[in-house]
Amino acid sequence: MYDSIIVGAGVNGTFIAHDLSKYNLKILVIEAENDVGDVTSCANSAIVHSGYDPNFGSLKAKLNVRGNQMYDQICKDLDVEFERIGSLTLAFSDEEAEAIGPLVANAKKNGVEVSVLDPEEILRLEPMVAKNVKKAILAPSAGIINPFELCVALMENAMDNGVELHLNEKVTGINKTSGSFSVITDKSSYQTKTVVNAAGLYADEINNFVSERKTQIIPRKGEYYVLDHFSEPFVSHVLFTIPTDKGKGVLITPTTSHNYMFGPSSDFIADKNDLSTNKEVLDRVLATATKMVENIPMNRVIREFAGLRAYHESNDFLINEKDGFINVLGMQSPGLASAPATADFVIDLISKTLTMTPKAAYNPKRRPLYRLNQKTPEERNAIIAKDSRFGNMVCRCEKVSEGEVVDAIHRHCGATSVKGIKKRLRPGSGKCQGGFCEPLILGILARELKKDIKDLRFDSSGAYILLEKTKGRDRHA
Amino acid sequence: MLNYDLVIVGGGSAGIACAISAFDHGVSKILVLEKDLYLGGILLQCIHNGFGLTKYKEELTGPEYADRYINELKKRPIDFKVKTMVLKITKNLQVQFSNAIDGFQTVQARAIVMATGCSERTRGSINLSGDRVPGVLTAGLAQRYLNIDGYMVGKRVFILGSGDIGLIMARRMTLEGAKVLGVAEIMPYSNGLTRNIVQCLHDYDIPLYLHHTVKRVIGKEHLEKIIVSEVDDNLQFIPGTDREIEVDTLLLSVGLIPSIPLVENIGVKVHPKTKGPIVDESMMTNIPGIFACGNALHVHDLVDFVSLEAEKTGEKVARFIKDENAKSNREMKVTPKTGINYILPCQVNLDNTESITFNFRVNQPFSSVYLRILLNGKVIKKVKKAFMLPAEMETIELPSALLEAGVLEMEVANA
Numbered sequence: 001m002y003d004s005i006i007v008g009a010g011v012n013g014t015f016i017a018h019d020l021s022k023y024n025l026k027i028l029v030i031e032a033e034n035d036v037g038d039v040t041s042c043a044n045s046a047i048v049h050s051g052y053d054p055n056f057g058s059l060k061a062k063l064n065v066r067g068n069q070m071y072d073q074i075c076k077d078l079d080v081e082f083e084r085i086g087s088l089t090l091a092f093s094d095e096e097a098e099a100i101g102p103l104v105a106n107a108k109k110n111g112v113e114v115s116v117l118d119p120e121e122i123l124r125l126e127p128m129v130a131k132n133v134k135k136a137i138l139a140p141s142a143g144i145i146n147p148f149e150l151c152v153a154l155m156e157n158a159m160d161n162g163v164e165l166h167l168n169e170k171v172t173g174i175n176k177t178s179g180s181f182s183v184i185t186d187k188s189s190y191q192t193k194t195v196v197n198a199a200g201l202y203a204d205e206i207n208n209f210v211s212e213r214k215t216q217i218i219p220r221k222g223e224y225y226v227l228d229h230f231s232e233p234f235v236s237h238v239l240f241t242i243p244t245d246k247g248k249g250v251l252i253t254p255t256t257s258h259n260y261m262f263g264p265s266s267d268f269i270a271d272k273n274d275l276s277t278n279k280e281v282l283d284r285v286l287a288t289a290t291k292m293v294e295n296i297p298m299n300r301v302i303r304e305f306a307g308l309r310a311y312h313e314s315n316d317f318l319i320n321e322k323d324g325f326i327n328v329l330g331m332q333s334p335g336l337a338s339a340p341a342t343a344d345f346v347i348d349l350i351s352k353t354l355t356m357t358p359k360a361a362y363n364p365k366r367r368p369l370y371r372l373n374q375k376t377p378e379e380r381n382a383i384i385a386k387d388s389r390f391g392n393m394v395c396r397c398e399k400v401s402e403g404e405v406v407d408a409i410h411r412h413c414g415a416t417s418v419k420g421i422k423k424r425l426r427p428g429s430g431k432c433q434g435g436f437c438e439p440l441i442l443g444i445l446a447r448e449l450k451k452d453i454k455d456l457r458f459d460s461s462g463a464y465i466l467l468e469k470t471k472g473r474d475r476h477a
Numbered sequence: 478m479l480n481y482d483l484v485i486v487g488g489g490s491a492g493i494a495c496a497i498s499a500f501d502h503g504v505s506k507i508l509v510l511e512k513d514l515y516l517g518g519i520l521l522q523c524i525h526n527g528f529g530l531t532k533y534k535e536e537l538t539g540p541e542y543a544d545r546y547i548n549e550l551k552k553r554p555i556d557f558k559v560k561t562m563v564l565k566i567t568k569n570l571q572v573q574f575s576n577a578i579d580g581f582q583t584v585q586a587r588a589i590v591m592a593t594g595c596s597e598r599t600r601g602s603i604n605l606s607g608d609r610v611p612g613v614l615t616a617g618l619a620q621r622y623l624n625i626d627g628y629m630v631g632k633r634v635f636i637l638g639s640g641d642i643g644l645i646m647a648r649r650m651t652l653e654g655a656k657v658l659g660v661a662e663i664m665p666y667s668n669g670l671t672r673n674i675v676q677c678l679h680d681y682d683i684p685l686y687l688h689h690t691v692k693r694v695i696g697k698e699h700l701e702k703i704i705v706s707e708v709d710d711n712l713q714f715i716p717g718t719d720r721e722i723e724v725d726t727l728l729l730s731v732g733l734i735p736s737i738p739l740v741e742n743i744g745v746k747v748h749p750k751t752k753g754p755i756v757d758e759s760m761m762t763n764i765p766g767i768f769a770c771g772n773a774l775h776v777h778d779l780v781d782f783v784s785l786e787a788e789k790t791g792e793k794v795a796r797f798i799k800d801e802n803a804k805s806n807r808e809m810k811v812t813p814k815t816g817i818n819y820i821l822p823c824q825v826n827l828d829n830t831e832s833i834t835f836n837f838r839v840n841q842p843f844s845s846v847y848l849r850i851l852l853n854g855k856v857i858k859k860v861k862k863a864f865m866l867p868a869e870m871e872t873i874e875l876p877s878a879l880l881e882a883g884v885l886e887m888e889v890a891n892a
Contacts, residue, residue, distance in 0.1 A: 118487030226601070273697065276608045303601035305609065311488055356546045377573075380581040388577035393562035396512065397738070401575070431738065433599040435618050436512075439626060454628065458611040462698030466628040467725070470653055 002026045002192035007171050007206050011147065011336055012328050014154035015343035021161035022364075023356045029163060030185060031157070032202070034460055035420050036413060038338045039338070041339050042202050042423065043275070043307025044222070045251055045264065046147045049337040050087060050139035051105035052114050053243050059317045061110050063338035063345065068141055070340035074397070078153035079368040081256035081382075087142035087238035088117070088126060090133055090292055092465075096242045097134045102361040103243075104137060114139045126294045128235055142238050146256040146320040147336060148423035150223040152413055158365045159412035161359065168461070174209040174265035181210070181325070188392040194324040194353050196346060196373075201272045203311045203329045210325050215318075219272050219308040222264025223281050226303040227296075228431050229258050237293050248333060251289040252296075257398075257426060262296065264307065270459025273300065286355060302431055309333060317342070321349035367411075370404050384402050394440040396429020400446060409448045416449065418442065440463070482506040482798050484572045484586040486563045486739065490780050491771020491787040492592030493546045498791025500553045504798050507549075508584060509557035510574050512667055516550070516557060518541035518594055520780060521615070524625045525645055527672070527779015529552075531781035542780060566739045588766045588794050591740055591754070592787065595772035597642070598732040605637075607693040612700025616642040616730040620649070625848055629727030631654055632679070634705055636660040637691045638738075639667040639674070641778070641868075643730025648677035650726075657681070661689040661705055661711055668732075668868050670778060670885045692719065694727065697778050701777075726756045734777045739766055750819035751775035757791035758825040758833055759802070760786075768794055775821055777834065778870045782836070789834065802854075803828035805884040816840060816889025818867065832876045839865045839889060848873070853883040 004020060006013045009031035019030045033039060048071050052066035075082035091097040096161075100116060107114040117136045122129055124137075130448070159165060166185075173184040174195060183190045197206040204217040227234075241249035252262040265281045282304055289296060312318055312330025319342065320327050326349050328342060335342075347356075372380055372390060384391040390403030408415045408424040415421045418428065421441050428434035428441070442465065446453040455461045482504050485492045488511030496509050515521060520528070523539030530536060533545070550557070561576040572584045594856060597615040605613070620642060622628045632655045636643040639662035647657045660678060665688050667674050678685050686705065693704040694713055707718035735753035737745065745762045746755045753774045754762040761768050770790035771783045796802055807827040812819050818840040825833055843865040850858040850873075857879060865871060 101738075133672060189746065229738075229742075231744075274608075276694075277604075277606060279604055279606045282604060301601060301604070302599070304604055377581050377583065380575070384577070384580040385576075388580075391575050391577040391580045392560060393512070393564070393575050396562065399562070399564055402577075431594050434598055435599065435603055435615050439621055453626075460698050463611050465630065465633050467621060468629050470623060470627045470629060 001180065002028050002190060002348060004194045004196060005030060005181070005182070005190060005198040006198055008197070008199035008203070008394075009036040009151070009155060009165065010039060010198060010200050011037060011108070011151050011339045012175070012331055012342055013196070014158065015339045016157040016196055016198060016235055016328070016346050017163050018154040019347050020350070021158040021163045022359055022360050022362050025354060027158070028190060029165045029184070030169050030171055031165070034417060034457070035095050035167070035415070035423065036155045037148055037423070038399070038459070040310060041147055041151050042306055044180070044336060045253065045333070045335065046089075046145055046255060046459045047238055047251070048082065048143040048145050050112050050142040051110055051337065052112040052137065052139050053103055053112070053248070055335065056106055056109035058191070059319065060334060060338065063341040064334040064342075065110050065112055066341035067338040068143070071143065071145065074340055077144070077364045078157055078366045080150050082143055082151045083256060084141060084143040084147045085237055086138060086140040087240060088098070088122065089137040089139070089240040089242060090129065091135045091242055092132055094134070095129065099242050099307065099327040100135050100137060101264075107137070107139070112139060113141065126235055126239065128295065129239065130292060130294050144238065144256050145178050145336070153366050154415040154423055155413055157364070158346060159308060162182065171206060173447055174324070176210060176325070187408060191426040193255035194326065194330060194350055196326045196350070198223060199330045200331065201308055203310060203327065204379060207245040207327055208296060209287055210320070211327070215312065215329065217330070218311045219269050219274070220311040221267050221269045221274065221280045221284060221305065221308055223277050223283065223306045224261055224263030225282060225301050226305065227260040227300040228302045230297065230300055232297075234260055234297070234422065235293060239290065241292065245361060249284065250285055250292070251261065252293055254291055257429065259325040265415040266312070272308065274326060275306045277306050293412065302433060319345055319349070321352060324353040326350060372401055372404065375400050394444070397432050397436075400425045400427045400437075405441060406442050407446055409445065416445070417457050417459050418445070418465065421445070479582060479584040480506070481508040481584055481592065482587045483508070483582055485509045485590045485592050486566070486572065487511065487592050487594055487770070487773065488516040488517065488544065488557055488559065488591035489592065490520055490546065490783045491773065492518070492590070493592070494590055494787035495590050495770055496555050497546070497553065497792070498557055498788040499675060499795050501599050502792045502795035505575045505793045509555060510561045510563050510572070511557065511559045512562045516547050516559065522621050523645070524624050527648065528780050529784050532784055532787070532873050534771040539892050540544060541867070546784070548709070548889070556758040563739060565769070566743060568743050568764055578880055582673045583801065586766070587798050588768065590790060591767065591769040591773045592738070592796060593770050593773040595733040595776050595861065597729070598735045600702055600729060603729070603731055605691060605694060608696050609697060610694070610696040612696060612725055613694055613727045614729065616646045616728040616816060619726070619728050620646055623649060623653065629655065631724070632656065633658065633707070633724045634726040634728060635691070635722055635731055636728045638662060638729060638731035639669045639685060640730035640732060641669045641673050643728055644669045644673040644677040646679060646728055646730070647683050651681050651683070651798055656725060657683050659684045659686055660706075661686045661691060663688065663708055665706040666867070670868055671866070672735070691727065700725055700727055733772065735773045737769065737773055738837055740764070748775075748819065750824065751821065754808045755823050756821060758822050758830045759797060760790040760822070761793070761797065775819070779866060782870060782872070809880055810884045811835070811881055812886050813837065813883055815886035817887050820887055827877045827882065830877055834872060834874045835887070836889060839867055839871065842866050843889055845892050847892055849888050849890045851886040851888070852880060861892070864872045
């Protein structure tokens with residue numbers, strides 16, 4: 001009997017697992033995908049919003065503001081890339097400038113420090129911003145984070161502290177029995193005292209297994225462009241357009257990997273698996289972004305991607321508990337920024353059912369990553385002296401060593417696919433998009449996981465890379 | 478810290494030829510750094526023949542061509558390290574590299590040659606709409622999987638772009654039992670060498686769709702089908718021309734870009750057309766002591782020309798290292814005009830060279846035209862050209878004696 005089963009290993013599921021691992025509880029996380037943080041948490045703006053703009057009084061406002069404050073400590077403990085670079089919300093028309101007043105009033109009520117800048121101050125901070133800018137809201141507490149690394153780190157630490165993770169397993173039903181639940185999956189079934197529904201886009205299905213109040217999650221797609229690293233000056237804050245009912249609009253931001261990203265679009269779609277990108281949509285994104293920064297170096301674009309937000313008609317987070325079943329629903333933006341506070345909130349709800357005693361052996365720290373690129377030559381050589389694979393570089397664009405790849409495979413919550421390595425260490429995320437490193441990564445994965453190279457996948461089970469051996473291959477091997 | 482006269486980044490065709498030539502011109506301490514397992518670069522995965530026709534008057538395979546140069550290199554006391562990645566280059570000519578044997582090391586050089594080759598344009602750089610699934614990959618990566626690793630990436634193949642690697646792969650995958658359903662080229666003319674169109678497509682009845690492109694990629698977990706459409710003269714899709722094709726592989730052969738982030742990030746000026754460094758008559762960039770040759774400088778059509786250019790670069794680098802360059806400067810700027818896409822070098826110190834080889838490409842196909850060369854507005858040379866194609870690099874050598882300071886222009890004129 002588990003104390004809690006968490007359905008979904010996105011940022012909310014992994015955060016809740018991480019927080020529950022502090023207590024003497026038997027916890028299982030069930031994830032349908034082949035890796036943690038693989039759907040909404042894998043394709044978003046990667047922003048820890050300040051929380052100035054969600055309507056005062058909403059759950060979004062409350063959790064965002066608190067969540068933002070909690071990130072410094074958690075990222076320090078878990079060695080996750082996070083930088084408070086501040087955000088600028090830019091007004092270019094008189095109409096947009098008028099929206100600034102109410103937004104600042106909302107920020108005050110939410111308890112978020114902001115200031116209003118005039119064009120001169122804006123252009124001093126961000127010289128690339130279009131010269132017709134009228135006003136801006138500066139929110140210094142906004143930050144950028146590596147969301148892939150965050151989910152992996154949370155789960156790794158949770159597993160270090162005893163949490164179980166089942167990947168590639170889909171929950172197909174939940175039955176409520178007296179005082180417990182039986183969670184049925186496509187592979188097995190499990191008894192548990194509590195269930196946390198953190199299934200993101202599929203949280204409606206999980207809710208509808210248990211709750212009489214049926215609900216629906218509608219995917220809202222956002223498409224983005226990613227730019228390569230480059231040395232010419234570009235932007236150094238998160239730049240937003242004025243928020244509307246549809247969300248925060250288009251943003252332009254640096255990323256923790258020193259790339260740049262801009263987007264997203266915002267369109268309701270029918271298919272929860274539709275991650276396609278569309279030139280017409282991206283052209284729209286570009287047109288909006290160009291209003292903020294006129295000269296976006298489109299020759300630096302290395303990728304386009306799409307992510308799906310889990311929209312619920314309330315347009316707010318829906319976090320509630322009934323008889324040990326906890327919903328974490330409608331976690332669209334600022335879901336990532338709110339996640340630490342969301343987990344806290346869920347722990348409170350769960351403690352109604354479970355007895356929470358702190359675990360004596362709890363370790364809050366994750367073993368840091370090697371991050372060779374940030375090391376001095378001496379530190380680097382000390383690592384290489386112990387294991388020469390840290391001298392052998394496998395990624396040309398992002399400068400990743402074989403040793404780091406091996407480490408990412410063998411940690412708790414380790415990578416098992418090409419995308420898993422890409423999410424953890426970035427080979428394949430650079431200019432060549434895997435053209436150089438992908439065969440090398442496949443080779444390391446095959447060796448370390450003792451698998452035939454042909455059986456490895458980009459991500460899901462149908463996503464093969466190599467189809468078959470050539471007819472002459474083994475004659476010469 | 479290690480010390481070398483010359484550090485060459487990249488041990489492919491350009492790097493090896495440059496090292497041999499620099500040594501033969503009197504540079505004694507040379508280090509070649511190669512990221513792959515062996516010297517030879519991309520030639521090693523080009524197992525088809527056709528290399529060496531200009532250089533050796535023979536049809537060699539890529540590995541055979543590489544082997545000749547590697548043997549020459551090994552006859553000389555030139556140091557080289559394989560499985561060695563250069564991580565950083567500084568303006569004061571230090572090179573940081575890493576490998577499993579030496580660890581992380583810094584070399585002080587007196588000159589650095591970027592012989593880092595080029596990389597393929599990817600899906601991201603052409604903004605191809607649709608699902609983001611495996612099965613869509615660059616032709617060069619598929620070539621590596623096939624010829625180095627011994628694996629096929631798919632059996633029903635379509636190729637986007639008529640670049641040479643795509644054409645070569647159309648034939649190669651056909652020979653390995655795949656069905657190659659066609660090649661789409663958005664331009665009204667091919668971007669590959671004529672001989673490759675004939676030998677790789679025509680000989681295997683593989684259709685080439687000019688003025689066509691892939692509109693959409695479709696697949697759940699892996700590529701399942703593509704939509705191919707015709708485009709008009711403005712390269713916009715023509716309604717009603719969509720064609721759905723079931724494939725498991727879409728190879729991209731949509732262009733090559735010199736691979737020079739290592740020096741671009743320290744301020745080497747980049748040519749807007751070639752995307753490689755802007756260089757002078759010595760193939761030197763705007764950072765003194767940093768040179769470039771081969772596909773890292775501009776993308777070549779034939780390896781023979783890479784070798785020749787690299788040999789010339791080796792000679793120039795030797796002069797630089799031995800401080801034999803002219804102290805005076807009679808500068809001549811080089812400017813492409815009508816019909817010319819780019820010309821290298823971009824500027825020439827006439828005092829520093831006896832003759833200059835200009836490499837250039839035209840920006841559209843031409844037949845029965847003149848190539849006209851103007852010096853300070855006056856025509857100094859007129860060459861009749863039966864054909865000039867964007868896919869083929871053109872070369873013309875002019876003696877410095879014929880030239881003077883000012884501006885040299887090149888243009889295509891009607892016969």
